[in-house]
Amino acid sequence: MPSCARSRPRARVRARLRGSLAAGTADAFSDIDVEWVVPDGRVPACTRDVRTVLEHVRPVAAVRTSPDFFRSRERRLLFVRFSGVPLFWRPDLELREASAAAEPGSGDPAGHAREGEWSRPASALANALGAVKAVARGRVDDANGLLERGFARIGEPDAATGRWVDDVTRLARAAVDREPDLAAPAEETVAPAAVELGG
Structure with missing residues (x-):
């Protein structure tokens, strides 16, 4: 049994959908937004256990923690990649303790990740995927911003051009150049870009 559940067996733990899926407005590109509320003081332990818990759903390829709440003791934001599931x-997974505010705001600056505690290339690659979604939804300004921030995040002297498949491909490859372990998700990002954006 995961330690976050074992330590407080009678404490209430609950999970629910949030975002577009909960509102009934999801499309083919929507993330699966889930809130997981745990007993006070159990966020660090449950963060450590989350991969074990999710493996009961299906094999997990990766779990990445948002830098915004990386050191927070009351909430974390986790980005999950299941094996064999489209990246879209x-x-x-928003993990928070029961007494924490439901809406996080900007968070406590002391809870933010320090340099080296989070992966800039992985974050840039997530921007590349976000740009694919934005273009597919007709939100070209959003796509442009995502790409520009992605290039800047990893110090790549490049920019969005509006040739979306090329832009996404260059950002994905630049991320892999800096972190070779991202090769597989990068390919999974570039392939649907060509399909969805007509490249």
């Missing part, structure tokens, strides 16, 4: 359907 990434679960975004």
